[in-house]
Amino acid sequence: MDWKSEGSAQKTESHVLQEQEVIPEDTGEDGISESFQLLQMDVECEPQERETLPTDSATWCSKNVQRKQRHWENIVAAKKSKRKQEKERRKANRTENSGIYPQHSKRFLRSLTKEKLLEAKHSGPRLCIDLSMTHHMSKKELSRLAGQIRRLYGSNKKADRPFWICLTGFTTDSPLYEECLRMNDGFSSYLLDITEDDCFSVFPLETLVYLTPDSEHALEDVDLNTVYILGGLVDESIQKKVTFQKAREHSVKTARLPIQEYMVRRQNEKNYHSEILAINQVFDILSTYFETQNWPEALKKGVSSRKGYILQNSVE
Secondary structure: OOHHHHHHHHHHHHHHHHHHHHHHHHHHHHHHHHHHHHHHHHHHHHHHHHHOOOOOHHHHHHHHHHHHHHHHHHHHHHHHHHHHHHHHHHHHHHHHOOOOOOOOOOHHHHHHHHHHHHHHHOOOEEEEEEEEOOOOOOHHHHHHHHHHHHHHHHHHHOOOOOOEEEEOOOOOOOHHHHHHHOOOOOOHOOOOOOOOOHHHHHHHHHHEEEEEEOOOOEOOOOOOOOOEEOOOOHHHHHHHHHHHHHHHOOOEEEEEHHHHHHHHOOOOOOOOEEEEEEHHHHHHHHHHHHOOOOEEEEHHHOOOOOOOEEEEEHHH
């Protein structure tokens, strides 16, 4: 009995010791938890402390920054005001001119342009571009010529009285044709005639007039019964009297634009004067004259000051 009591006492004492050993660990965990909670409270309190800081930008920005900011805001406000005024002006113009210039859809305008071009094919003046001399031209020259064809066609579409255009000596497997497809959107659907035949075999010779700056005869008028020919050449490839000699070989009449009759040479540093124009510039002159019957106005449209010529009445 004593032995059991003693053993029981030892167990009780051991149990008490274990409980005493556990207590400090629990206390330690509570201490860590309590410290963590205090730290968390400090972190949560930090934004509240920041909120008490002044928010006025003047406290943090220098005067230079403020000045730049105000300057930028003024620019933005001025642009907005200008856009608003321009919008109101366009609206007022549409309202004012609604009875004079009615607004049409793009489909209607395209249909109207197509109708005018097809009418020119039967009753309008005719323009032929001779492209039979492009086989010696470089790729750069072909690109420039393709661009001139695009501008010429664009001007003709906008004209009130368009010409009917024919591209002769033009093969679909030529480098120029490929360049036109590459550079000119919708080129394959242009409303014009394309033929591989030479211009001298497409039209009756008596109806042709080859426009060349080497001709002795100045063009006086645009005749509906005449086909006007332009040589498809650019500045880099021009040789003297190439188109003139070609016209003479086929006994075709020639004419030059009346630049000498209505314009005078203007002094310049390079002493440069030239009557050689791009095909789209020549067309702009023909088209403007056909609509206005005014050579000075037409020449002013196509002959730039870089050519060294100005109208006679422009001389001071």
